[in-house]
Amino acid sequence: MSTVEKNITTVREIIAERALKSGRQASDVRLMAVTKQVDDERILDAVKAGIRIIGENYIQEGKRKYDLIGPRVEWHMIGHLQKNKAKYAVQFVDMIHSVDRFDLAKEIDRRAAAADRTMKILIEVNISGEQSKSGVAAEATLELVRRVSSLPALSIQGLMTMPPWSSDPEDARPYFRSLRLLRDRISEEEIPGVEMRELSMGMTDDYPVAVEEGATIVRIGRAIFGSRA
Numbered sequence: 001m002s003t004v005e006k007n008i009t010t011v012r013e014i015i016a017e018r019a020l021k022s023g024r025q026a027s028d029v030r031l032m033a034v035t036k037q038v039d040d041e042r043i044l045d046a047v048k049a050g051i052r053i054i055g056e057n058y059i060q061e062g063k064r065k066y067d068l069i070g071p072r073v074e075w076h077m078i079g080h081l082q083k084n085k086a087k088y089a090v091q092f093v094d095m096i097h098s099v100d101r102f103d104l105a106k107e108i109d110r111r112a113a114a115a116d117r118t119m120k121i122l123i124e125v126n127i128s129g130e131q132s133k134s135g136v137a138a139e140a141t142l143e144l145v146r147r148v149s150s151l152p153a154l155s156i157q158g159l160m161t162m163p164p165w166s167s168d169p170e171d172a173r174p175y176f177r178s179l180r181l182l183r184d185r186i187s188e189e190e191i192p193g194v195e196m197r198e199l200s201m202g203m204t205d206d207y208p209v210a211v212e213e214g215a216t217i218v219r220i221g222r223a224i225f226g227s228r229a
């Protein structure tokens, strides 16, 4: 068994344990392998070990890996996206987690429509309000969701966030909870065409807490592939 496969088994066990502990099913949580700076061989190990979602931060790097691995996995973009990359994203990306402004949404919509497809997106929320973070402010999220919902080639699936860095994963809990409550509140609005099923939250240091707080997609790099250079 490869190290990557062992790591994936461990992560899956922890996800299952924390899901059950909080009254959820392990199958409610999808595990994304985040592959920035990871070599092809270890990515293929992850796919062999049953990984079905790959998360990439950069379009070019993602496209190169897509050309190697292809559509047997889902390709999710989790990094900050420039508008001029939207035309490449619609060629191979299944879901974009980092939509945080209307002009970006509009450009993805335009490019998706031209490619005759629908793009699944998540709205990235700056739930902590830190100056340095990307993401729409929590108070402005409902309004952004309303505006983006009018774009026909986009399908809003839920919300994504990154809490402030901390050495204690418990520090992230209130932010994860806030994102879930925000998701529930937006869901109650029943905006036509808007699904509020997904909560993309939790990384290597804090995913057990994110699962307890309702994550449906956890984005894991180092716990699967080891630390980055």
Ligand SMILES: *Cc1c(COP(=O)(O)O)cnc(C)c1O
Pocket (backbone or CB within 6 Å): 034, 036, 057, 078, 079, 162, 203, 204, 205, 219, 220, 221, 222, 223
């Ligand atoms: C790198 C990255 C991750 C994975 O981080 P790890 O700490 O390695 O698990 C998750 N989400 C985003 C947006 C990232 O950039």
